[in-house]
Amino acid sequence: MLEIEIDGKTLQVADGSTIIEAAHQLGTYIPHFCYHKKLSIAANCRMCLVQVEKAPKPMPACATPVTNGMKVFTHSELAVNAQKGVMEFLLINHPLDCPICDQGGECQLQDLAVGYGESASQYQEEKRVVPDKDLGPLVSTDMTRCINCTRCIRFTAEIAGFMELGQSYRGERAEVMPFIGKTVDTELSGNIIDLCPVGALTSKPFRFSARTWELSRRKSVSPHDGLGSNLIVQTKHDKVMRVLPLENEDVNECWLTDKERFSYQGLSSAERLTKPMVKQGGEWKEVDWSVALDYAAHALRDVAKTHGGAAIGGLLSPHATLEEMYLAQKLLRGLGSENIDFRLRHSDFSADGKRKGTPWLGMKITDIGRLDRVLVVGSFLRKDHPLIAQRLRQSAKRGAQISVLHSADDDLLIKLAARAIAAPSQLPAMLAQVVKAVCAIKGVAADTAVAGVTVSADAQAIAESLASGSSAGVLLGNFAQQHPQAATLQVLAGQLAATLGGRYGFLGEAANSVGGYVAKAVPGAAGLNAAAMLKDPRQAYVVVGAEPELDCADGAQALASLTKAAAVVVLSPFKSQAMLDYAAVLLPVSPFSETSGTFVNTEGRVQSFYAAAKPLGETRPAWKVLRVLGNLLDLSGFAFNSSEEVRAEALGGQPEFVSSLDNGIDGGTLNLTASAQSLERVADVPIHFADSLVRRASALQQAADSAAPTARMNAATLAKCGLASGDKARVGAGGTATMTLPAQLDVGLPDGVVRIAAAHADTLALGAMSSVLSVEKA
Amino acid sequence: MNNQNDMLSPELSPESLKKIDREVAKYPADQKQSAVMAALVIAQDEKGWLSKETIAAVAGYLGMPPIAAYEVASFYNMYDLQPVGKYKLTVCTNLPCALSGGVHAADYVKEKLGIDFNETTPDGKFTLKEGECMGACGDAPVMLVNNKRMCSFMLPEQIDKLLAECK
Amino acid sequence: MALIDTINPLLTTGWSKGDAGWSLKDYEARGGYAQLKRILASKMSQDDLIAEVKKSVLRGRGGAGFPTGLKWSFMPKAAPEKYVVCNTDEGEPGTFKDRDLMRFDPHSVIEGMIIAAYAVGAKLGYNYIHGEIFDMYQRFEEALDQARAAGYLGNNILGSDFSFDLFAHHGWGAYICGEETGLLESIEGKKGQPRYKPPFPANFGLYGKPTTINNTETFAAIPFILGMGGEAYLNLGKPNNGGTKLFSVSGHVNRPGNYEVPMGTPFAKLLEMAGGMRGGRKLKAVIPGGSSAPVLPADLMMECTMDYDSIAKAGSMLGSGAVIVMDETVCMVKALERLSYFYFEESCGQCTPCREGSGWLYRVVHRIEHGQGRPEDLDLLNRVTDNMMGKTICALADAAAFPVRSFIKHFKSEFEYHIEHKKCLVDPEVQRAGSGFFKAGAA
């Protein structure tokens, strides 16, 4: 520790701190633009100049390390003159167009100009004009306002991992820009809007729609991936106008993914369901709530009476709130059904009944950054968990070794220590090889099932990396969780972690992937899981928040079973043509922004939120709808006055983290048999198609990550199928369905696999995410 | 692999790539980007100027983000981001040269060719550029031909000779 | 022209044969590489070697005049990867000595760099060569090939256990790459934007590794210093200003060129060696250390001796040793306009005061020169320079400010005349004749 003095106040600061960090500790504000605590130091804006005793010149507080006994003056004449001088320079070429600037009211330049600027500038020469750039559908530019702080550039290079912006030309002609003709395509691009201290980069979807002071703000929680990013939702007249990150160092830090930031546009999609509807004689009618609820209750009661409760299946979105899931499972169980599930994209449920607790991340999110060896298994990490990828990217820069075991070698923009890329059917054996090799290095006996595998060079390299550190972690991604041998992967990951003395867990797929277990939205002993209740069609289904044809492991089968069912009761914020085809009643329920509720994130953190806006039209919060349905069905235990009461019952209190988190499996067995068939499908869930809300977010749907699905293969596989990249390929699954997709070269795929995105209407007919395909030239 | 290096055409010639390889070999194995300045010069020599496709090709070859290569190409002022004439004449007009006729030499060339700085003669033969100090002030006026050939003591007679020589 | 006149030639001893004397065998014939051989054969310790350089009080020839031996001693001993880098990005207007060193005696630079590498424990080095002198880059590569073939570079140099390799890297038109950290960024394949210091290159240099960076002339002096001994070298000059120095004399003299003279030689003597004033005209002003150094009026300059201390006392800097001589045909407003344009053009653009201020300065001076000056402009210029100086990452902002301040300080009446009368004090015809471009009598 060092002792220093700032403006006469003495304080202790850690070695290596800069003056601005020390001042921050003291609550002393030093004006700055280029400095940002998460980015490298550029020291280029020169706004943070302060006086340091004995230094002849003012020093930049952001870049000057403190030394013991240093005396700093942030408001001395020397400091203030320097700061005013810099402010004058910043303004001479600035358009000073605050009244028409979207940043107006939240602009650091505007704020500081008030304190440090002179009223009249002596600059009477011609002002610089900088051409605007097209950064894509999300970020709008007004580059004449740019003050060249380079925060946005450093963000793309350092946080997002690939330099998509640069400062070209030099001197006064310096311009921030992407490469000619390129846009900014990172899944984290919206953060540059927050980082821009002036109005040069603003939100394209939000543009000109409101002034900041007209907005009401509410804290909320992201309904998308398992991280549970904290949000500020801003509304005007009960319409969500903008979503910003709420800083939470333990969760999302100060970042948001584009999905989380811009999905709000889906809230006002034309497909919003705003009135209850029932199908009568094949015709849809808008009806009153009471009519719709009666209709739904009757339908369910009828099926339960005539066919038994087990004839009803409940499909819950993993993006539904804890309260919704809790009441939905209560309702279904009240009707006598144990067929309840929220794990819609899973295909291996063999661990059910053997789990020691709720599967979870296996550690705190912040612990990820403390691991020095990490193996990520079966994950499209950058697109499925952009902010966890970001944490690992920073870890790698600090020297952590990150390895990957997966069926696609997508560029994670992380420096990898080792990687093994294998067809999906080979993943369990590949992970077993890593386990065996690590056991060999550590000199412990391996499980007999594992002992039989032959260790490949790639697995050996991963093992050596993992074994060389002191704190290892194994993270199972969405692809591993959706894998037909998911339980085997889980057991192997457990063995690997145990041998390494490390930790392992799941990267939660959805906002409530942990919460679903806590809410008991999983089948009981006699119940059917999500796959089984679709494979073995039910008479009736209750669907909460999901679009099963897009959200299930086998969308085609889901569609078929739902269509066959006598009664499908759908609680959804949206309607779609598919729903209109298979449903009997559509109950308009609130999306996350219009209801209170709780998400339990992947580390088990309980995060509740309130409605940010009033429900649209006749929409009602789903927990209330389920409550009324329970009452109409004369079920006991539905007397809740608030969502808090539901939560209290579901959680047995109000903990910060849920209890009973445990990834262990009792008597888990390993299934290493690989049905090595040619042309296995690798199905990813593209980032902007993962749930019903983001699928309807208009600007996101124009982003680079929303490109139409293709059939991706490596060069050898393309050649085997007689295809060249760009050709039309006829793709078939199991002989029945065929479709035509453009073939595309993907050098990161192993031989014999075809990668085709799931969760997309265009590929729905292909059926199961995990399947064997036939491909030929169309 | 990244999504931004997909503009690999127009390919550089094998000779150019060989020259670039020779530059790359000068630096530590993990510092290929160090060769970008030389590589852009080699590419400019081959193509006459640096189109965005050429810059992207160089970036791709060196495994660096295209915008990082563009930053370099736009920062150093002897790279030509627009097509230039067959002969690019750069006249130093900085003070030490000007004291010995640098500006007058530039004016003389302008008049002879009928073009101003940053212009190209209609026949595509000459482009005229204003240069900064070339580190040859003792030989003023000085002039660069196509970046690599330095001409000293460029008084009217010498300028006439040079222009006549450029076929 | 190779060489016109010297006093006590060291660096220029090899220049007499002009372009015919640069190659390895010529260099060896004049005793070249003998010092390297001696150091390797005697297994001289790094400390002794650095002590010898310290004794010479060789001060960096790139402009800042920092003692070279002291700089070398900052290199951390234990670091496994270190670099030496030579700064041949000579772009400071008026300076053209490094070009001639590279042209006539590249091996002295190579030998100096090898010895420096030995002293600081570096295994790899680069010489960064100004893009505009591409022929020198090519010559240097040829010289490197010769040195490599002769076993002076590469693994186990001359059978010793010392290994070092050296490569040439060229610039491509950016003055700022002369600034040492901008230069390092440029070698790394980036824009040459200077880095904030600390950390200094000795701790965080090329590729983040400890790096010693010196000017071409500094390295070239090393073999000579070791040959004659540090003390003898110091005694050539005057205390605190060791040795001889190359001065690039440009502008209104009869024989512009490089002159090697001992530190402390009177300016008058240097002017005389350069053939005196062109056309016998009267000396008006001199910029004694490259365009970034404050201008000195004739009377002050004539009092100076050519060394760091004397010139500093007169209010300017010895800088790179570029002596820009201006006679009475020069309009000082126009001269300043050209310099201000240079700094505006060459600012790298990262620091607000430099990016914005350099353009402001240029535009105001341009206005004055073009008859649009306002009475308040001179105060404005001084105020803008106040806000630039000492407030940026590198010294380019200061370099842009110094000329403005010194021109206004010493030639204020000329600026005021310009503002008031909207034209030059010096008759344009007189100005035109001064350059010598037009033969007497020609239009």
Ligand SMILES: Cc1cc2nc3c(=O)[nH]c(=O)nc-3n(C[C@H](O)[C@H](O)[C@H](O)COP(=O)(O)O)c2cc1C
């Ligand atoms: C704007 C600027 C330009 C410079 N240009 C040069 C140059 O062209 N050549 C040079 O050797 N040093 C130049 N320097 C000085 C270098 O930064 C550095 O001090 C020098 O290379 C160190 O070598 P020395 O100790 O041998 O002088 C420049 C400095 C600044 C601030």
Ligand code: SF4
């Ligand atoms: S002072 Fe000027 S040249 Fe130097 S780093 Fe700052 S902007 Fe660049």
Ligand code: FES
């Ligand atoms: S915040 Fe310190 S220089 Fe920009």
